[in-house]
Amino acid sequence: MRHAILLSALVGALAASTAPSFAADCDITVGLVMELTGPAGEYGQAGAKSVQMAFRDFNDAGGVGGCKIVADTRDSQSQGNVAVDQATQLVNIKKVPVIIGGIISSVSIPILTSVTAPAGVVQVSPASSSPTLTQLGRDGKTKGVFFRTITSDALQGTAAAKYALDQGLKKIAIIHVNNDFGVNLVREFSAAYKKLGGTITATVPYNEKQSSYSSEASAAMDGDPDALYLISTPVDGATIARAWVSGGGKQAFLLNDGMNSNDFIESVGAQYLEKAYGTSSGTTPTASTEYFNANYGAFSGGISPSAPAADRSYDAGAIVALAIAKAGKSDATAIKDAMPQVVSEGGTPIHAGKQEFAKALQLIKEGKPIKYEGVIGPVSFDQYGDITGPFRLWKITDGKVATVGEMSTEEVNKIRAGQ
16 A cells, blocks of 8 residues: 555656656656556656656756756556557657666566667666666667666676675575576576586576466476575566565575565565675766755655665766756757766766766766766766666665675676676
8 A cells, every 4th residue: 555655646746747748848858757656666656756856956057057957757557569559659649869767677678678778768777687678789779868766687697606605605596587688697697607616496486466386387397496485576576586485495595686675575485585686787976876865855755865876877867867968858869979078087076966976067068078976976877878887786785785795796797607
């Protein structure tokens, strides 16, 4: 009930804040396609509010020549076909130059291949980590319009494998969501885990939104694994974890980044998760991190700043806003070119918040370079729109997620290279 009320309030607030009748003639509309409902609803709700907060801060700082950036927010319902329909409306009818979203890869990929790349519209995903997105760039199918503020699962899978073995989890079973994200993460994890000496006892895919996952949990218990690597989303993941525990599975878990969720912990029961470990695309704390952590809860109506995708969604919104200011107009090609420029090395460091964005706007006006250093830390984009950075290692303790370490990109790459 609490989340239904929060979602209702969120959708109402977003609708009120983005109603066309209140938009000034010079305002620039950015499309948001977020998973407000469905299995990834917790991610999308947090992400949408984060982008809204970034736009508020930017507009309060002066906007683009006094014009505001406003968001037209649509619910993908965590479904690719719905996301494509919403993105198509935003591009063809609203003529947006940028779409922020989706959160999950199975939403972002069809938006990219069916809508944004063919139209030449910029797309920024805060949390889609599938290696397929990089490959689409290598194959020339993104036309350079795609960017993301999360590292690829090609790296996360390797980090997770090393972390699992460091915790003594030498035999592991895998249950994974049967989509592009899950399949890719399993592939990358499995290769690294076996190379490092681990044994995978079972790999069991599942389809989303089932009422029961008892058969999948039972199948994964074959071979007496030390732990379960659960690659999922909070709602389905909780159902699977409960089936695993009730079926007699060992109460040790490895979790993907999106399972860093209070809802997941509460639904499963903290007492069953005292040996639950996870990896996330890492953060290097900056002044932006401090600002976001101190202000996001009040802005979002009580969503935790540690909610999945919250931090990197603010950065996605901030980078888009600064790129539009750099471009000086609502033109997709100019914004695409400006995206790497506002996070480029050698620019004046800019952090989150109204005062910092005001400083950035003045520097842009003077023709001087800037480097936005965000909530997740300083990032830059490579030729495929990917970022690189450390991985955060975390553990669930007393019902709370606690960071226990970090793994550098260099260490991950050495493992991948077999060094």
